[in-house]
Amino acid sequence: MMLYEKWLISVFLYLALALHPANAKGRYNISFAQLDTCDSIEIDKFAGYAYKDFFMIHTLDNNNILPNERLHLKFYVLTSMDAHILLSVTNHPRPEDRVYEIVIGAGGDTFSTIRTNMGMKRVSTNQDIELLSVYEPTPIEIVQTKDGDLYVYIPGFKKEPLLHYMDPSPLNINYISFSTFGMNSARWFYDCAFDGFTNEMEREQHEQSVEDRLLDALIYRASNSSLPSNLTEVQFNFQMQSLAYDPSSAHLHARMQLMMHWHDDRLRWQPESYGRLVSFEHPLLQIWTPHLVILNGALESLGTALKDFELRVYSNGNVSLMANNWEATTWCVDTERNWPDERINCDIQLGIDQNQVKIALTHDNERKPLAPNEHVNTPSGWTFVKIAVVHVENATTLRYTPKGILQTMSGDVAIGFTLHRNGNFYRLVFAMPLYACEIFLGLSFLLRGYRRGALILIVVMLTAWGLMYLTRHASPHYVPPLMSAYQHIMRASVYCYLLHIAIMWLERYPPRAKAPAWLLSLMNWSPLRLFLGLRISDSTEFCDSQARPWRQLAKILNNGSFIGVNICFIILNTTDISAH
Structure with a gap:
């Protein structure tokens, strides 16, 4: 890409020479024939905002320095915008070091400025636009006086300085470097013979290390x-x-x-x-x-x-x-x-x-x-x-x-x-509430009244809490066996609560209608009462069942449901939970 940039700039130069005579001059009265007497340096668009090549400034044999001047430089640039010039004491300036950074055509060639740190601290700004061009060179002249005044001129644009900065503690400039900004390229011309600035600066020579x-x-x-x-x-x-x-x-x-x-x-x-x-x-x-x-x-x-x-x-x-x-x-x-x-x-x-x-x-x-x-x-x-x-x-x-x-x-x-x-952790967290709910449901069959209903509601809340947290950890792509166990406990708790309501209704508000004969025979059947843990029907129990059959039915439903729910829990523990 660097060769491409060099070729592109050369094409611009050849086109300019082909369209105009070699001694034709632009708006700054500089011809391309005159630039042939200069040394030059190219900065490709991939260099970005970085000062890489430093030039040593000649202060003793520069014939253009006047008695009251510390520095007098002149060079030319071909670029569309953002011509950066760095004047520094050393050839390795740090971001916090004091320097003079001059930018011509910053902000898309809309203003120029002097900064005392790289990239910051403006001390002078000019709003003149369109100072730069890739088709004709722009001259830049820099003067530093012994009193600390720093002037930047564009010869041919106006006689007054484009930028001026009075430094109360002027720097002793030893090095100069050039750069651009973003994806912009530039070509600089220096030490030109036609204007007498032939001994201004010299590229610093570095002996290559082994690396x-x-x-x-x-x-x-x-x-x-x-x-x-x-x-x-x-x-x-x-x-x-x-x-x-x-x-x-x-x-x-x-x-x-x-x-x-x-x-x-x-x-x-x-x-x-x-x-x-x-x-x-x-x-x-x-x-x-x-x-x-x-x-x-x-x-x-x-x-x-x-x-x-x-x-x-x-x-x-x-x-x-x-x-x-x-x-x-x-x-x-x-x-x-x-x-x-x-x-x-x-x-x-x-x-x-x-x-x-x-x-x-x-x-x-x-x-x-x-x-x-x-x-x-x-x-x-x-x-x-x-x-x-x-x-x-x-x-x-x-x-x-x-x-x-x-x-x-x-x-x-x-x-x-x-x-x-790590399944042991999840089994410990989610299986223990299941066992607690099974125990609470079993104990609910031994209670009566509102205490029984409250215990069943506690089981419903624990089951709902477990399902809610289970959905945050289990895979949503299928129903895991542990979630099925929670669903079984939820169904059992709902059944137990409905059974609780039915028993309270049969005991406190029994139907006025007489029980059918087949129901009385079933309630007095000795094998069934023995299986459900009830006393064998004698004359007293028989008379009681005849007088209050619905209370006896409530006892049979309670004991039968207790046995049925526990059988379901045993099957659940051996299949859905213990299988893990």
Whole structure:
């Protein structure tokens, strides 16, 4: 892209020269033929707001400095807006250091300003617009007097200074640097012979360090980060750090330290030629790296997986990539349908997407994903039982389907996790209220009147509370057995409360009609009374049943329901609860 920017600026220059004679002058009376006598520096649009190249200012042999001046500079710029000039004491100014930052054509070429810190603290502003252009150079002249006055002129625009700042503590300027802002590019011309400013400044020369020489050599050999020849596999290993599963969204969240290794024969070097360096890492290193993709990724993990990593190159051509705190989110659906005792298998499917070139992922078995007795954080109600790395069974050689959908192919791998929910906790929390409700319902048959009704209502409230909290933790995709047990208790409590109302009605407000003969015979049947725990019908009981049959019916209903409800509870405990 930098070559493209240079080509574009050159095209503008050639077009300007082709449309006008070489000695044609623009609104500032500067011709392109005159600029041929200048040195220049280009700032591409990817440089952004950063001062990288610094120039040393010549103060002794600059013939344009007048007796009352500290500094007198003149240069020219081709840009559309945001021409930044930095005057500083050192060549490594910090953000908090005092500097003179001059910006011509800021805000889309709508104003100009002087700032005493990089990016802040304006001390002078001018609202003249359209001072800059990419078709004709804009001259800029800077003068600093010994009294602390800083003047900025645009020769040919007006005689008065464009900007002026009186500094009570003037800086002794030693360096100057140029920059732009955003995606804007610029070309600066300095030390021009035609205006007499030939000894103003000199680009600071830095002797390359061993690391810089090796960095340039590796970037050059990497051939624009192209794929190494004969590369067929990339090895990887990982160290688990945390694992969490969210059944409500069916998401598996994993965090680990991921390392990848491959060989690039182009990146070999002789350690003796580079200060005996046998390994090298640098944030500006530009070499080929695998485009790792998560094939079953969800949310932000869909597609490209490696976003923040470190590279280390070895003198024998081996390359290591390490991603600390690498996070992945994948889909994993709970199909067990036996909450809270699910045991499910989830995985993270990984592959390399390299323009239909098959590059296999191979797990380095020498390093296990878990060291002995290593603790892995599990910030959810699940623990993992087993980790395994397997190859994905898929014979296709295409990374994308005909519809452009990402798919698995031969050479991909899956990191599999076997997860088990911590069911003991949920059973303890939700099963104990069930047992308490069963006991309360059993005791309610021994009470009479309003105390019985109150105890049954307590059971209804406990059951409703348990169901309410159960829906917050259980899977909403099916009805778990424990929820069915709550439903049975709820039905039993409703039946017991209706029975309580019926018994109170039979005892206190019995029907006036006589009981049918078959009902009297049934109530006096000895086997039934023996089964229900009632006294065998003698002459006294017989007379009582004949006189008050509905009270006897209430006793039979109460005792029969007590036995029936307890039988239901026994079946429930042995099937729905104890099965867990």
